[in-house]
Amino acid sequence: MAAHRFATTLTTAVSLIAPFLGLATACSASEGAAAAAAPTLDAASGGVKALPAGDTVGAPGVGDSDFPQDGNGGYDVDHYGLKLSYDPASKRLEGSAAIRARAVQDLTAFDLDLHGLTVSRVTVNGAVAQFGRREDELTVTAPGRIKSGARFDVTVDYAGVPDPVRNYAGLGTYGFIATTDGSFVTCEPNGAKTWFPSNDHPSDKATYDFKITVPEGLTAIANGEMDAQPKTSDGRTTFAWREKHPMATYLATMTTGKFEVRTGTSDLGIPVYAAVDPAFHGSLDNLYTASAKITDYWTTMFGPYPFSSTGGVVDNYSAGYALENQTKPIYGGFTPDTGIIAHELAHQWFGDSVSITRWKDLWLNEGFATYAEWLWSEHRGGQTADALFRSYYANNLDPIWNVPPGRAQRTDLFNGSVYTRGAMTLHAVRREIGDATFFALLKKWTAAHRYGNATTEEFVALAEHMSGKKLDGLFDAWLYQPRRPAPVT
Ligand code: ARG
Ligand code: ZN
Secondary structure (H helix, E strand, O other): OOOOOOOOOOOHHHHHHHHHHHHHOOOOHHHHHHHHHOOOOOOOOOOOOOOOOOOOEOOOOOOOOOOOOOOOOOEEEEEEEEEEEEEOOOOEEEEEEEEEEEEOOOEEEEEEEOOOOEEEEEEEOOEEOEEEEEOOEEEEEEEEEEOOOOEEEEEEEEEEOOOOEOOOOOOOOEEEEEOOOOEEEEOOOOOHHHOOOEOOOOOOOEEEEEEEEEEOOOEEEOOOEEOOOOEEEOOEEEEEEEEEEEEOHHHOOOEEEOOEEEEEEOOOOOEEEEEEOHHHHHHHHHHHHHHHHHHHHHHHHHOOOOOOOEEEEEEOOOOOOEEOOOOOOEEEOOOOOHHHHHHHHHOOOEOOOEEEOOHHHOHHHHHHHHHHHHHHHHHOOOOOHHHHHHHHHHOOOOHHHOOOOOOOOHHHOOOHHHHHHHHHHHHHHHHHHOHHHHHHHHHHHHHHOOOOEEOHHHHHHHHHHHHOOOOHHHHHHHHHOOOOOOOOO
């Protein structure tokens, strides 16, 4: 099991998460063989299974082949209204979640994902409901039958000391993480359940509002924009945030602590909110300026900015990675350079607005965001995307050739292949269909699936449609085969 070593040309975004990748990138011969034997470009492989018909108990997971217990069947969440209060001294979180959902089958019982924390009360459509806990599921018995298609409201009151997720080798610690002055909340892939009951899978996106109370003097940062001025009484301040565009659960955040904040608007008029822990005082202006400038630049490359504000947060917690939290990418314990800011902001289009339907397709996020770093490098007069592609291609010993990026694995989700070979796949497509069609394809992709979910098969189909070429051989070689594809001219 050779540890993955990155070429020195590799940009910051990936090298920062290299500690995780090193644990997880090696690929055994049997994994490679299994990947080769699996049918290619098959929507059924790794897809999301339908529920058994006629059952009125929602399934405990959406059927993601990497994380079978994640998410839940039987309903679709429209909105999370989260009232949260956090005390950094005791590390205790008190929450009240108001969830508006729509049943997609008749329901007498259903689950929410919730990890740890003590639930005191659940209501369904205003009536007190019975509930139970089983592993990371909160099981709710509906007071009456909820008809398929009906909207229903669930409230959950809960409290406790959040326990972040550390179960999966290679993913590090994620979810709600206590810091010395507050909380660092990064949830990819399934850490939302550590701080609110949810349908914790990216296939169910919803809008959010947050009311977060912290001791006076601290700041609470969530997604979207502030609804109102913070209100202070009795030594505690409440911050109201609203994300009015659909968001995957893993992109929700309640980052709290001491922060220095700078706000304004970009040249193109997009509101910007940048915040840094005082330990990163010197990073604030560059974070603000670069985030504004890069968001504007990406609108010219990827199409209109999908959300109502942009920005970034640097917290003094050494996560060793960044996360593309919707409207508020977070950088864990380092000063971000423009390469990683370009990466996290590209995710606002690729991952946040256009979201994956199943974790296997993660290259649709990471390959695209890594390719965006290459485009940014080229735009700034650094190495061109083509030169970067060729330098990676030249290293025929790189473990990315053994690990097909098109089927990310739970234990190896963020491996170097998903990032680098994912980006190379896009470059191979670009060379095959030409620059004009390729860049039109990126814009069409973000427009066609704006605020929604998509799959690799849909991307392949769109690329074929727009180019008029058959591209299944190219995608198969780049995404699904455990060997280096033929050279790209
Ligand atoms: N999506 C993040 C990025 O932009 C990586 C998140 C890593 N998460 C983790 N649990 N290790 O690269
Ligand atoms: Zn990324």
